[in-house]
Amino acid sequence: MTWLFFLLVALVVVTSGRAVAYYGDVLAEKTGLGRSVIGLVLVAATTSLPELFSSTSSLLQDLPEIAVGNILGANMVNFLLLVFLDAFHPYPVTARASQKHALALGLVLLLLATVGLGLLREVGLGRVGLAASALVPLYGFALWLSFRYARRFPQEEALEREAYAHVPLRLAMVRYGAGALVLVAAAVVLPVLANRLAQETGLGGGWVGTFLVGLITTLPEASVVVAAARLGAVDLAMGNAVGSVLFNTFLLGVGDLVYPKPLLGVVAEGHAATVLILQGMVGVVLMGLMYRSLRKLWVLSYDNWGVLLLYLLAMAYGLALR
Numbered sequence: 001m002t003w004l005f006f007l008l009v010a011l012v013v014v015t016s017g018r019a020v021a022y023y024g025d026v027l028a029e030k031t032g033l034g035r036s037v038i039g040l041v042l043v044a045a046t047t048s049l050p051e052l053f054s055s056t057s058s059l060l061q062d063l064p065e066i067a068v069g070n071i072l073g074a075n076m077v078n079f080l081l082l083v084f085l086d087a088f089h090p091y092p093v094t095a096r097a098s099q100k101h102a103l104a105l106g107l108v109l110l111l112l113a114t115v116g117l118g119l120l121r122e123v124g125l126g127r128v129g130l131a132a133s134a135l136v137p138l139y140g141f142a143l144w145l146s147f148r149y150a151r152r153f154p155q156e157e158a159l160e161r162e163a164y165a166h167v168p169l170r171l172a173m174v175r176y177g178a179g180a181l182v183l184v185a186a187a188v189v190l191p192v193l194a195n196r197l198a199q200e201t202g203l204g205g206g207w208v209g210t211f212l213v214g215l216i217t218t219l220p221e222a223s224v225v226v227a228a229a230r231l232g233a234v235d236l237a238m239g240n241a242v243g244s245v246l247f248n249t250f251l252l253g254v255g256d257l258v259y260p261k262p263l264l265g266v267v268a269e270g271h272a273a274t275v276l277i278l279q280g281m282v283g284v285v286l287m288g289l290m291y292r293s294l295r296k297l298w299v300l301s302y303d304n305w306g307v308l309l310l311y312l313l314a315m316a317y318g319l320a321l322r
Contacts (some may be wrong), residue, residue, distance in 0.1 A: 004199060006193045010216045012186040013050055017220025019179035020046045026164040026172040038054060045242030047220035048074075051248050053187035056287075059259045061192070068256055068267045070190075071248050076242040077218040078248075078312050079281045081225045083304045092301030094277050094288030096234045103149055104242045105286050107142040111135060111249040112279050118264030119272040129262030142246055201260030202248045204257060218244075245278075270318070277314045281307050 003080065024046040035036050051074050058067035118131025164172070225237045252269045256263040288303030297305060 002193060002196050005282075006190075006216075008188050009186050009193060010219065012182065012253060013190075013216055013221045014223060016179045016182040016186065017050065020049065020176060020183055021220055023172050023176035023179060024047055025134070026048060026167050027176060030164070030169045030172060042214050044125050044240055044247050046180075047224055047240065048244050048247045048251075049183050050187040050190070050216070050220065051218075052251055052254075053184045054190045055251055056258055057188040059189075059255050059263070060319065061226050062217060064263060064267050064299050066137050066260060067259075068252065068263065069272055071251055072271060072278065072301050074218045075248050075278055076274070076281065076311055076314060077100065078221055079242050079307050080276075081222055081241050082285065083220070083300065083308050084222075084235075085225055085234070086301055087299045089234070090140075091294060092288065092292075092296060093238065093304055094285060094301060095292045095294050097238045097289060098235050100149070100288055100291055101235075101238050102286060103144075104146060104239075104246060105146065105289075107211075108242060108245050108249065109282050111138055111246065112275055112282070113140070115249060116272055116275040116279075117263065118262075119267070119269060122265030124262045127260055127262070132253050132256035132262065132264050135256075139193050139246065139250035139253070141309055145168055151296045181232060184223040202293050252272060257303040274314055277310050280310050284310070 051071055055067040055070050058064070058070065082093060090095070114131050114134050118129055122132070123130040220239060226239050236244070252263065259266075284303050284306040288301060291303075293302060300308065
């Protein structure tokens with residue numbers, strides 16, 4: 001029965017997440033925001049609402065393992081979405097994507113390295129941790145640097161003018177708000193079901209948070225990638241995936257403020273292995289972006305085979321540690 005409820009909540013997350021992403025895009029047009037803002041802030045933040053509220057709800061229910069596992073697992077799934085996109089593209093996506101994503105990937109590495117330090121040895125500053133607290137200003141720095149870069153090198157893509165002329169601004173705001181509320185409600189339920197599944201299956205809270213909750217809360221991003229694949233908008237898909245990883249990692253700093261103890265200091269050190277594998281995924285995608293190979297091995301490019309193998313390695317390692 002728990003599995004049935006879990007799948008039902010997953011369906012709600014998909015439906016409401018797609019509505020949030022769609023009407024967020026409508027609001028971007030109506031308010032005059034450009035694609036750089038949409039990819040980095042609006043789309044990434046709106047599709048990451050499940051991670052925000054699911055992890056916060058987990059911490060308020062004293063489930064730090066599921067909260068941290070959810071965020072790190074969602075990050076891995078975001079890179080896995082690039083594998084999905086690559087499988088349905090005639091050419092390697094990293095060969096088609098703009099090399100401007102290298103800056104965002106480098107910033108992701110910076111934030112992940114900070115998380116890794118906190119997991120290995122967090123320094124407590126009262127009820128917060130030094131490494132986790134540093135994630136907040138680092139994310140602000142990442143946004144500032146990305147906006148400066150966007151001004152120096154204007155985006156080639158632009159929003160089609162009046163693409164949503166048939167949708168009134170007020171209607172878009174109402175439906176965006178309704179979708180966000182449903183998404184929040186579903187995300188709050190997820191940690192309870194995940195904790196129950198961890199007890200019933202014996203898989204452990206860290207593994208369930210990383211590979212079940214992390215998968216479910218990334219479904220809104222998946223819907224965006226599917227839509228981008230149909231349109232051939234590789235840069236939009238990659239920008240959303242990388243922006244979501246950046247935002248999710250920043251959420252560990254937010255979670256540290258919510259939890260009464262230094263968050264990274266109370267969870268299992270096994271999460272550090274997930275961070276290392278995530279850094280490996282970033283490195284593989286960076287190599288693909290810079291090398292720009294036009295060849296594939298069966299249905300995937302060489303770099304995306306690497307991302308897929310790293311994800312499977314993380315699952316196996318997580319099971320071995322439980």
